[in-house]
Amino acid sequence: MKQGIPGFIKAIINTYSVLFFSQSRALGIILLLVTFFNIQVGLCGLACVVFSLGMVHAMGYQRENIQLGIYSFNALLLGIALGTFYHVNTLFFLWLAVACLIVVVATIILAERFNKSGLPVLSLPFIITFWVVLLAANSIFKTGLQQKSSYLLEELYNGPGTLAGFQGYLAIEFPFYLNLFFRSLSAVLFQNNMLIGMLMSVGLLIHSRITFSLLVIGFVASCALNAVTHTYADGISYYHLGANFMMTTAAVGGFFIIPSWRSYLAAVLAIPVIVILVNAFTGILGVYYLPVLSLPFCLVNITLLYVLKLRKNPRKLNLITIQHYSPERNLYQFLNHAERLNDFKYFPLHLPFMGSWTVSQGYDGAITHKNDWGQALDFVIEDEDKNTYKLPGTLPEHFYCFNKPVLACGDGVVENVVDYIDDNAIGQTNEKENWGNTVVIKHTNELYSKVSHLKKNSIKVNPGDIVKQDHLLGLCGNSGRSPEPHLHFQAQATPYIGSKTLAYPFAYYTTNDRQSDPFHCFTIPQEGVVLSSPEINTSIKKAFDFQPGYMAKISTASRSEMIEVYTDELNQSYIYSKETEATAYFINNGTLFYFTSFYGNKQSLLYYFYLTAFKVIFSSNESIIAHDVYPVQQTTNKAKLWLQDLIAPFYQFIKLEYQSSYQPQKNGVAIQSKQTDNTIPVMEATLNIANNSLQGFNIRYNGTTIEAQWTTENM
Amino acid sequence: MQKLKYERPYIKKLNAGIMNKFGTRTDAQAFTHIDGVAVKSVIAQYGSPVFVLSEKQIRRNYRSAYRAFSTRYPKVQFAWSYKTNYLNAVCNIFHQEGSWAEVVSGFEYRKAIGNGVPGNKIIFNGPNKPKEDLLLAIENDSLIHIDHFEELNLLISLSENLVMKPRVAIRVNMDTGVYPLWDRFGFNYENGEAWTALTKIVNSGKLQLVGLHCHIGTYMLSTNAYGIATTKMCDLAMRCKNQLKQTIEYLDLGGGFPSTNTLKGAYLPGTDTVPSADDFAEVITTTLLNFGFTNDDLPLLILESGRMLIDDAGYLLGSVVANKRLGDGKRAMVVDFGVNLLFTSFWYEHQISPAQDFTPHVENMTVYGPLCMNIDVIRESVNLPLINPGEHVVVHKVGAYNMTQWMQFITERPAVVLIDEQQQSHIIRTSETLNYIEEPESTPPHLK
Helix, strand or coil: EEEEEEEEHHHHHHHHHHCCCCCCHHHHHHHEEEEEEEEHHHHHHHHHHHHHHHHHHHHHHCHHHHCCCCCCCCHHHHHHHHHHCCCCCHHHHHHHHHHHHHHHHHHHHHHHHHCCCCCCCCCCHHHHHHHHHHHHHHCCCCCCEEECCCCCHHCCCCCCCHHHHHHHHHHHHCCCCHHHHHHHHHHCCCCCCCHHHHHHHHHHHHHHHHHHHHHHHHHHHHHHHHHHHHCCCCCCCHHHHHHHHHHHHHHHHHHHCCHHHHHHHHHHHHHHHHHHHHHHHHHHHCCCCCCCCCHHHHHHHHHHHHHHCCCCCCCCEEEEECCCCCCCHHHHHHHHHHHCCCCHHHHCCCCCCCEEEEEEEEECCCCCCCHHHHHHEEEEEECCCCCEEEECCCHHHHHCCCCCEEECCCCCEEEEECCCCEEECCCCCCCCCCCEEEEEEEEEEEEEEEEEEEEECCCCCCCCCCCCCCCCCECCCCECCCCCCEEEEEEECCCCCCCCCCCCEEEEEEEEECCCEEEEEEEEECCCEEECCCCCHHHHHHCCCCCCCEEEEEECCEECCCCCCCEEECCCCEEECCCCCCEEEEEECEEEEEEEEEEECCCCHHHHHHHCCCEEEECCCCCEEEECCHHHHHHCCCHHHHHHHHHHCCCCCCEEEEEEEECCCCEHHHHEEEEEEEEEEEEEEEEEEEEEEEEEEEEEECEEEEEEEEECCCC | CCCCCCCCCCCCCCCCCCCCCCCCCCCCCCCCEEEEEEEEHHHHHCCCCEEEEHHHHHHHHHHHHHHHCCCCCCCCEEEHHHHHCCCHHHHHHHHHHHCEEECCCCHHHHHHHCCCCHHEEEEEECCCCCCCHHHHHHHCEEEEECCHHHHHHHHHHHHHHHHCEEEEEEEEECCCCCCCCCCCCECCCCHHHHHHHHHHHHHHCCCEEEEEEECCCCCCCHHHHHHHHHHHHHHHHHHHHCCCCCCCCCCCCCCCCCCCCCCCCCCCCCHHHHHCCHHHHHHHHHHHHHCCCHHHHHHHEECCCCCCHHHHHHEEEEEEEEEEECCCCCEEEEEECCCCCCCHHHHHHCCCCCCCCCCCEEEEEEECCCCCCCCEEEEEEEEECCCCCCCEEEECCCCCHHHHCCCCCCCCCCCCEEEEECCCCCEEECCCCHHHHHHHCCCCHHHC
C-alpha cells in the first residue's frame, strides 16, 4: 500500500493531463483544480475518475495504461459533462454511476480493438456513452435526470458571484479574440470561462510549447477560415473551436506525428475537413437531438493515423513509435535516434579479414563491378610502395593477400560453398567459373554475404554450418575471374552465388587516415581506402559488459545509489537506479557502448554516469574519438530550451555535442569525455577503468563537481 | 673523350681453379647514397667512422612484420627489444609505430619510462631484477616476466602489503628441437617447473597471472621450432584456464627471428636461406588459431623481435686507412672502425661495399680494424676491389646490437646519424669526447 497510494494519485493526475496528451503533473493538477470552479462539476469528474480507476485496477487490466490514465479519461469527460449539464438529485448519482460503468466498459473494449491496429481510442467511448445517456434522458420514459438547459452547447456557465464580476471585467478588458481563445480552451472541459482558459493555458505552456503553439495556430487558422468562408455566421462556437478545431491541430501537428513543418501543414489542412464533418454530423445528429461533441476530432485523427500507418516506406511525416507524452521530447528523441541508432537499422557486418587491407575496387568500380553487380568490394594487401606482392610477383604465393584467413563477416548460417576451382596462374582468369571458390552466408532473411576467389580446398565450412562473426571460412586465393589474388566481398538479398549485389555498410572499421577521423560507423568504404577492424581493448570491453543482473554501487562522499541492469520485454537493456528510480537505456554491441535514452531524476548519480559514458568506443587508440550528440532537452539552459521548443519543428539551434577518447594512465585506463553546447564547453568528465571493471568517474557539469566511486557488488 | 681513370698496376697470383662462368667479378657495387643522402656528405659532416640509421627502413621493417602477423591473427602486439638498440630516437620510432617496450634491466626500464611509454606497456624481462626495480615496475603496473623462484618469492613477499596485484607472467624454456637449448632462462616446461611456478603464482593470491613468455633462441633458422614452442605455450595456457581457472591474456613468443645477415660458416648467403617474417607468422598463428581457443579467449600474441626489425636499417660508414700486403702475399686493408664498434663482426660475414666508383678488378683480402689488437678483424676473407686510403666503405646491416654492445676502447665511440623519411639527416648521438669519457673519473689528490 505504501507504493499504492502515490501511484493511485499519480494515475488520477495523469487522467487529467492525458486529456491534452500529456503526463505533466503541473498541467494535471491545474486541470483538476479548474474543474472545481464548480464544485458539482469537480466532484462528478473526480468521482468518475476514482470509480473507473478503481474498477480497472480491481479487474486487473494493463498496469501501464491504468497509470497513464488511458482507461479513465473518458470517464472524466463524462463526469464533467454530466455534472455540467444536469441538476444534482438522487437519481443523478445512480445514472452517473451507470454511465460511468458503461464508459469504462466501452473504453476497455474499444481501446483493446483499436490498439491492435495501433490506433488511439480518443474520446469515442465518452461520445457514445454520452449519446446513450442523452437518448435515455430525452426518451419518453422518465429517468429522473433534469437537464439544466435544453440547448446543450449554449449552456452558459455562471460561476460564483465574485468570479462572475471578475469574468465580466476580463471580458471587457481583453480583446475579443483573446477572450474567445481562452473560452474555447475551457470548452474542452465543457466550460465557458475565460479564467479557466487562462489557467489551462499556463498549464499547457508548462507542459509543451509545441502543443500550446499548435493550439494558437489552430485557433487563428479556424477563425481566419471562417472569416473567409462565413460558414458560421455568428462565428465558430466555443465548443467546436476548442474541442474540435484546436484539439485536432494539437494532436495532428504534435502528438501523433513527429512535429515538423509537414505535420503543422497537415494540422492546418485538417481544419476545413473538421468544418465539413461538424456540419455534416450536426445535420444527422440533430434529427435525434444529439450533440456532435468531439466526434469530428476523433474521426480526423483516427483516419489520418490509419492512412499514415498503411504506408510501406514512410520517409516524411513520421509517426511516433515510442510515445513520451511530450511533443518536444518525441521530436528530440526522434532526431537524436535517427542520427545515432544504426544498430536498429542495419545488421552489423564486420570486415571479413584480419589486419589492414586495401579496397582495390569499390562500388561501381571500373573493372568488374558493373550494373547489378556493382555494389561489391575487392580487397588486397599492399605494402608501403602500394605493391600487392613481393618480388618477383610471378606466383600467387608472392602476393601478400594470398593464403590469408578469410572470416565470416557476421553471425549466420552457411548457405552455399564452392571449393573445387583451381587457382589461376598470375595474369590468367577463369571466366567460366567466374566467382571461383565462394562461401555465401545467410545473416537474415533478406541479407546474405558472399566472399569469392578463395583458394582451392581451403574452405573450412559446409552448407548448413552455423558460423559466428570472425569464424574462419577459408583462405584468400586466386580462383575464378581473378588475374591476381584478391578477396571479393558483397552483400546480397538472395542466397545464390550469382546473385546481384546489395549496397550495405560495414558496421565499424578504422582507416589509417591521419587527417580525418579514423573510426567509421556504418559506412561503405571507398576505393583506395586502407582499412582494418577496430582493435578492441578487452579491459574497456569487459568493464562495460553489463549483463542483466549486474549490480553496482555508485557512491560519492555524501550519497550513494545502487544500480542494477535489467532487460525489458523488447530485449532492450537498461540501468535502473533503485534510490532515484532513474532509468538509462543502453546498447553494447561489442565495439562500443552507448546510451539511447534517459528517464527520471536528473540529480541522480546515474544521470551523471549517463552524461559521462554517453558513448564509449572499446579502443585504446588515442586518435579515435567518439563523437555523438545528446538529445536537445538535456540542455541546462531552460530559457533557451523554451525558445528552442517553439521553433524546434523547423530549426534546431541548440546542439549538445559529446566527445570521448581513450587516455592512457599509469595504472589502468581512462576515458575522457566532454559536452559542448555550440562549441562552448559544458561538461568535462573522466571515467576510470582498472582490472577489467569500472572504478569510478569524475564529472564537472553545470557548476557541480562529482567524484563518484563505482563498486561492483556481485562480480 | 673523357679521361680514363688511373688504374694502379698489380700482380695477381694465377689460380688454376675450376672454371667459373661468372668470372672473378665481385657482387660489390658502389654504394654511394643511403636513402638519397650521399655517404660522402655524411662523413664530411659527421666524421668517420659514423653509424647511419634509416628511419624509412625501420618503419618498413616494422610494418612488414606487423602486416605478416596481423593479417593472420586478430590480436598482435610488438614490444621493442631495448637491448637491440636503445637509442631514444630509435625506440621512439618503434613506439610511434605502436610498439610496447621490452626491457631487461632497471636502466632500460627507466629509459622506457623516459621515452614516455606508459607503465602498463612495458614488459620487464631478464634474470636479474633487483628489489627496487621490481617495486618500480609494480607501481607502474608493468608486466613482470618472472625468471626464477627467487624472484617469484621476492615478488610474493613484496606484494604482501599492496592493494594492487602485480601483473606477472613466467618465462618458460622448452625443448623445441633446436640446439642450443636455452634452458638457462625461466622455468623448464618438460620437467614441470613451469607448472609448479604457475601453480605457486595462482595459489599465492598476491599476483595476477596474465601471460606466458618464452624466447627459444636467437637467429633461429627453423620455423618449425616456433610451431613447437607455440603448441607448448598454448598447452600451458589451456591448462591454466582449465585447472587453475586463470585465463592467460597473452602469449609472448619472444623474438629470435633472424635478419638477412650471413652467419659465419654459412654456405649460402643469409638473404637466400633465412625464413621471412611471413614464414614465422604462418607457423605461429596457424598453431594458435588451430589450438582450440574460442574466438573471445584467443590470447594476445606479443612479439619481442629486435634484430629482424632494425639490422638492415643500420650502416657503418668508414674510411680506408691503409692497404698492405701480408707475409703470405695476401692483401689486407686497414679501415678506421674496429670490432669494438662492430661487435657483430664476430658472428656475421658483414657485407662491405665501396662508397665510390672502383675498378672492376677484385682481390681477396682481409679487412682489419684500427685497434692495436690482433683480434681486430672485420672480415677475414672478402673479395673487394682496391680502395685507396681516404676513400670510404659502407658496412651493411649493422643496426642490431652494435649500438648497444659497442665498447669505448682506445678511441671515442663515433656519432650516430638518423636519416628521416624526408631524406634529412639528424644526429641522434654525438661522437664521444675526452671530457665525456673522463667525466665520471676522479683522481686521488696524491696522483694529481
